[in-house]
Amino acid sequence: MRQDPPADIFFDHPLLMANKESAAVMEKKEEFLNIDRIGESSSNFSVIGQLLNSYILIENEKGLYIIDQHAAHERICYNHILKMDKASYVSERLILPLALDISSEQTEAIENYNNILQELGFEIDIIGHNSIVVRAVPSFVAGNELAVIQNIIEMLKEGETVSLKEEILISMACEKAVTAGTKLSYQEMYKMVRELLLEENYKNCPHGRPTMVNINHSDLQRMFKR
Numbered sequence: 001m002r003q004d005p006p007a008d009i010f011f012d013h014p015l016l017m018a019n020k021e022s023a024a025v026m027e028k029k030e031e032f033l034n035i036d037r038i039g040e041s042s043s044n045f046s047v048i049g050q051l052l053n054s055y056i057l058i059e060n061e062k063g064l065y066i067i068d069q070h071a072a073h074e075r076i077c078y079n080h081i082l083k084m085d086k087a088s089y090v091s092e093r094l095i096l097p098l099a100l101d102i103s104s105e106q107t108e109a110i111e112n113y114n115n116i117l118q119e120l121g122f123e124i125d126i127i128g129h130n131s132i133v134v135r136a137v138p139s140f141v142a143g144n145e146l147a148v149i150q151n152i153i154e155m156l157k158e159g160e161t162v163s164l165k166e167e168i169l170i171s172m173a174c175e176k177a178v179t180a181g182t183k184l185s186y187q188e189m190y191k192m193v194r195e196l197l198l199e200e201n202y203k204n205c206p207h208g209r210p211t212m213v214n215i216n217h218s219d220l221q222r223m224f225k226r
Contacts, residue, residue, distance in 0.1 A: 047189050054180035056189045063216035069189075070180050071205035072196045078173035078206040079199045081140070089121040091136040098134040098145060099127075102153055107132065109156035116165050117152070120172075144175040151175070170206040 045065070048057040056067040102110075110117070111126055121138030137145040151171040155164065178184070184192070196202050196211065205211055 045193070047186060047193065049186075050184055050189060052181075053183045056184070056193060058193060063214055063220065065212050065214050067193060067196070067212045068180075068205075068210070069182070069184065069192060070177050071209050071211045072192055072202075073177035074173050074205045074207075075199055075202060075211055076192070076195045077176045078170060079201075081169050081173055089119070090139045091121040091123060092139040092142045093123075093136045094134065094142075094145065098149065100132050100134070100149065100153075101130055102132060103157070104129045106153050106156050110153075113156070113164055116168070120165070120168060122149075138172065141172045141176060144172075147175045148172055173206060 045058045045060045048059055048064075050069075051057055051066070054069060056069055056072070058065045058067065107126055107129060110124060110132060114124060117124055121136070122134065123136035125133045125135060127133055134145060134149055137148070141148050148168075148171055151174075152168055155167050155171075178192075203211055
């Protein structure tokens with residue numbers, strides 16, 4: 001069974017290092033978030049807590065916001081990967097190469113698209129009609145290489161090659177993101193929400209799912225028949 005590392009590891013990762021803009025936000029009072037940059041009315045958010053170790057609850061004058069922590073962190077990771085130049089896709093050699101048995105069709109597909117995989121930092125050798133060996137992976141997915149490779153193989157199996165590079169990047173972000181069920185400290189929740197609100201397309205994860213939903217005051221009053 002996959003063991004997820006402590007949540008704080010994700011926030012110390014180079015992909016999530018604060019830039020000048022986010023550093024400026026950190027100088028504000030810890031419990032508040034200002035989101036003028038994203039074009040909405042000036043609103044201060046306060047973090048309420050975590051629900052079911054999967055959702056971050058925040059509030060402002062518009063009501064309650066429920067944030068999916070996995071979808072939110074996936075958007076953050078994906079955007080940071082996109083901002084990296086090709087030279088930043090540093091390969092990390094695996095201490096123990098990963099050998100996998102796959103179909104001959106999948107082997108052929110990996111051979112055909114190996115240039116894209118190499119560009120992203122993967123080093124995959126084909127050692128037979130039905131076998132590959134993964135020798136290196138992008139440094140920012142080390143530790144999740146099996147899941148990422150299996151996702152890539154599944155994409156090739158289903159013929160998803162039109163936007164293969166984009167789908168691989170999404171897969172890498174998904175596997176790197178904090179999972180549902182991971183308990184977060186207040187500081188970790190604050191960092192995640194702050195990072196999310198500074199990102200482009202912050203309202204949806206790379207797959208298109210919403211990162212947050214809002215229950216406004218009118219909704220609450222209607223629910224309680226006020």
